[in-house]
Amino acid sequence: MSRRCELTGKGPMSGNNVSHANNKSRRRFLPNLNEVTLMSETLGRSFQLKISAAALRSVDHRGGLDAFLAKAKDDTLSPGALKIKKDIAKAQASA
Template identity: 85%
Template structure:
Protein backbone atom coordinates (compact mmCIF):
# COMPACT_ATOMS: atom_id res chain seq x y z
CA UNK A 1 0.00 0.00 0.00
CA UNK A 2 1.64 3.19 -1.15
CA UNK A 3 1.64 6.31 0.99
CA UNK A 4 0.00 8.53 -1.59
CA UNK A 5 -3.25 10.50 -1.48
CA UNK A 6 -5.70 9.21 -4.09
CA UNK A 7 -7.20 12.64 -4.81
CA UNK A 8 -4.29 15.08 -4.64
CA UNK A 9 -1.30 12.82 -5.34
CA UNK A 10 0.45 14.09 -2.20
CA UNK A 11 3.22 11.65 -1.16
CA UNK A 12 6.23 11.37 1.15
CA UNK A 13 8.80 14.17 1.19
CA UNK A 14 12.40 13.97 2.39
CA UNK A 15 14.43 16.21 4.63
CA UNK A 16 16.95 16.15 7.44
CA UNK A 17 16.93 15.47 11.17
CA UNK A 18 19.24 18.11 12.61
CA UNK A 19 20.77 17.43 16.01
CA UNK A 20 21.93 19.97 18.58
CA UNK A 21 25.48 19.38 17.29
CA UNK A 22 24.18 20.17 13.76
CA UNK A 23 24.59 16.57 12.55
CA UNK A 24 22.24 15.87 9.65
CA UNK A 25 20.60 12.52 8.92
CA UNK A 26 17.97 11.88 6.24
CA UNK A 27 14.33 11.40 7.20
CA UNK A 28 10.90 11.13 5.56
CA UNK A 29 7.86 13.33 6.10
CA UNK A 30 4.80 11.13 5.51
CA UNK A 31 1.41 12.56 4.52
CA UNK A 32 -1.46 12.36 7.01
CA UNK A 33 -3.55 9.70 5.22
CA UNK A 34 -7.00 8.57 6.36
CA UNK A 35 -9.35 5.85 5.10
CA UNK A 36 -12.69 7.55 4.45
CA UNK A 37 -15.94 6.83 2.66
CA UNK A 38 -17.08 9.74 0.51
CA UNK A 39 -20.65 9.94 -0.78
CA UNK A 40 -21.48 10.86 -4.36
CA UNK A 41 -24.90 12.53 -4.76
CA UNK A 42 -24.94 11.93 -8.51
CA UNK A 43 -24.25 8.18 -8.30
CA UNK A 44 -26.05 7.83 -4.92
CA UNK A 45 -23.36 5.61 -3.39
CA UNK A 46 -20.21 5.78 -1.28
CA UNK A 47 -16.59 5.25 -2.28
CA UNK A 48 -13.77 4.17 0.06
CA UNK A 49 -10.64 6.22 -0.57
CA UNK A 50 -7.34 6.78 1.19
CA UNK A 51 -6.85 10.54 1.20
CA UNK A 52 -4.89 13.15 3.13
CA UNK A 53 -6.51 15.31 5.80
CA UNK A 54 -5.88 18.37 3.61
CA UNK A 55 -7.73 16.71 0.70
CA UNK A 56 -10.66 15.90 2.99
CA UNK A 57 -10.93 19.57 3.97
CA UNK A 58 -10.77 20.56 0.30
CA UNK A 59 -13.57 18.12 -0.60
CA UNK A 60 -15.75 19.65 2.14
CA UNK A 61 -14.86 23.19 1.04
CA UNK A 62 -15.78 22.56 -2.61
CA UNK A 63 -19.14 21.05 -1.66
CA UNK A 64 -18.65 17.29 -1.82
CA UNK A 65 -17.03 14.60 -3.91
CA UNK A 66 -18.88 15.46 -7.14
CA UNK A 67 -17.81 19.11 -7.09
CA UNK A 68 -14.23 18.18 -6.19
CA UNK A 69 -13.97 15.67 -9.04
CA UNK A 70 -15.30 18.22 -11.54
CA UNK A 71 -12.33 20.53 -10.83
CA UNK A 72 -9.67 17.83 -10.19
CA UNK A 73 -6.82 17.36 -12.66
CA UNK A 74 -6.55 13.87 -14.15
CA UNK A 75 -2.77 13.73 -13.59
CA UNK A 76 -3.16 14.02 -9.80
CA UNK A 77 -5.89 11.37 -9.40
CA UNK A 78 -5.24 7.67 -8.81
CA UNK A 79 -6.67 5.11 -11.23
CA UNK A 80 -9.56 4.40 -8.82
CA UNK A 81 -10.38 8.10 -8.44
CA UNK A 82 -10.12 8.62 -12.20
CA UNK A 83 -12.71 5.88 -12.77
CA UNK A 84 -15.01 7.51 -10.20
CA UNK A 85 -14.60 10.89 -11.95
CA UNK A 86 -15.55 9.41 -15.32
CA UNK A 87 -18.60 7.64 -13.84
CA UNK A 88 -19.77 10.89 -12.21
CA UNK A 89 -19.29 12.85 -15.47
CA UNK A 90 -21.19 10.20 -17.45
CA UNK A 91 -24.08 10.21 -14.95
CA UNK A 92 -24.29 14.03 -14.96
CA UNK A 93 -24.31 14.09 -18.78
CA UNK A 94 -27.19 11.60 -18.88
CA UNK A 95 -29.35 13.73 -16.57
Protein backbone atom coordinates in the same frame (compact mmCIF):
# COMPACT_ATOMS: atom_id res chain seq x y z
CA MET B 1 0.26 -0.09 0.16
CA SER B 2 1.14 3.27 -1.35
CA ARG B 3 1.53 6.29 0.92
CA ARG B 4 -0.06 8.63 -1.59
CA CYS B 5 -3.29 10.65 -1.47
CA GLU B 6 -5.78 9.37 -4.05
CA LEU B 7 -7.24 12.84 -4.75
CA THR B 8 -4.30 15.25 -4.59
CA GLY B 9 -1.33 12.96 -5.28
CA LYS B 10 0.45 14.17 -2.15
CA GLY B 11 3.20 11.70 -1.21
CA PRO B 12 6.23 11.34 1.07
CA MET B 13 8.86 14.08 1.10
CA SER B 14 12.44 13.82 2.32
CA GLY B 15 14.49 16.06 4.56
CA ASN B 16 16.93 16.03 7.45
CA ASN B 17 16.81 15.26 11.14
CA VAL B 18 18.99 17.96 12.69
CA SER B 19 20.39 17.31 16.14
CA HIS B 20 21.35 19.86 18.77
CA ALA B 21 24.97 19.41 17.63
CA ASN B 22 23.80 20.20 14.06
CA ASN B 23 24.39 16.62 12.85
CA LYS B 24 22.17 15.81 9.88
CA SER B 25 20.65 12.48 8.93
CA ARG B 26 18.02 11.81 6.25
CA ARG B 27 14.38 11.28 7.17
CA ARG B 28 10.99 11.03 5.48
CA PHE B 29 7.98 13.29 6.01
CA LEU B 30 4.87 11.15 5.45
CA PRO B 31 1.51 12.68 4.50
CA ASN B 32 -1.35 12.54 7.01
CA LEU B 33 -3.43 9.87 5.24
CA ASN B 34 -6.85 8.73 6.43
CA GLU B 35 -9.16 6.02 5.12
CA VAL B 36 -12.51 7.77 4.65
CA THR B 37 -15.83 6.96 3.02
CA LEU B 38 -17.15 9.76 0.79
CA MET B 39 -20.65 9.89 -0.68
CA SER B 40 -21.37 10.81 -4.29
CA GLU B 41 -24.72 12.56 -4.67
CA THR B 42 -24.88 11.98 -8.43
CA LEU B 43 -24.21 8.24 -8.31
CA GLY B 44 -26.01 7.73 -5.00
CA ARG B 45 -23.32 5.52 -3.52
CA SER B 46 -20.27 5.83 -1.29
CA PHE B 47 -16.59 5.25 -2.06
CA GLN B 48 -13.78 4.36 0.32
CA LEU B 49 -10.67 6.44 -0.42
CA LYS B 50 -7.28 6.94 1.23
CA ILE B 51 -6.82 10.72 1.26
CA SER B 52 -4.84 13.31 3.18
CA ALA B 53 -6.42 15.49 5.86
CA ALA B 54 -5.83 18.55 3.67
CA ALA B 55 -7.71 16.89 0.78
CA LEU B 56 -10.61 16.06 3.10
CA ARG B 57 -10.88 19.76 4.04
CA SER B 58 -10.74 20.67 0.33
CA VAL B 59 -13.56 18.24 -0.48
CA ASP B 60 -15.71 19.82 2.25
CA HIS B 61 -14.82 23.33 1.08
CA ARG B 62 -15.76 22.63 -2.54
CA GLY B 63 -19.10 21.09 -1.61
CA GLY B 64 -18.59 17.34 -1.77
CA LEU B 65 -16.85 14.65 -3.76
CA ASP B 66 -18.65 15.40 -7.04
CA ALA B 67 -17.67 19.09 -7.04
CA PHE B 68 -14.09 18.30 -6.03
CA LEU B 69 -13.60 15.73 -8.79
CA ALA B 70 -15.16 18.04 -11.39
CA LYS B 71 -12.42 20.62 -10.77
CA ALA B 72 -9.55 18.16 -10.13
CA LYS B 73 -6.86 17.62 -12.75
CA ASP B 74 -6.69 14.09 -14.14
CA ASP B 75 -2.92 13.73 -13.64
CA THR B 76 -3.18 14.16 -9.83
CA LEU B 77 -5.96 11.58 -9.37
CA SER B 78 -5.37 7.88 -8.74
CA PRO B 79 -6.79 5.39 -11.28
CA GLY B 80 -9.66 4.58 -8.90
CA ALA B 81 -10.55 8.24 -8.38
CA LEU B 82 -10.30 8.85 -12.14
CA LYS B 83 -12.84 6.08 -12.76
CA ILE B 84 -15.20 7.65 -10.20
CA LYS B 85 -14.79 11.04 -11.93
CA LYS B 86 -15.67 9.54 -15.33
CA ASP B 87 -18.69 7.70 -13.90
CA ILE B 88 -19.96 10.93 -12.33
CA ALA B 89 -19.49 12.87 -15.60
CA LYS B 90 -21.33 10.14 -17.53
CA ALA B 91 -24.23 10.14 -15.05
CA GLN B 92 -24.51 13.94 -15.16
CA ALA B 93 -24.47 13.97 -18.97
CA SER B 94 -27.29 11.40 -19.22
CA ALA B 95 -29.43 13.10 -16.55
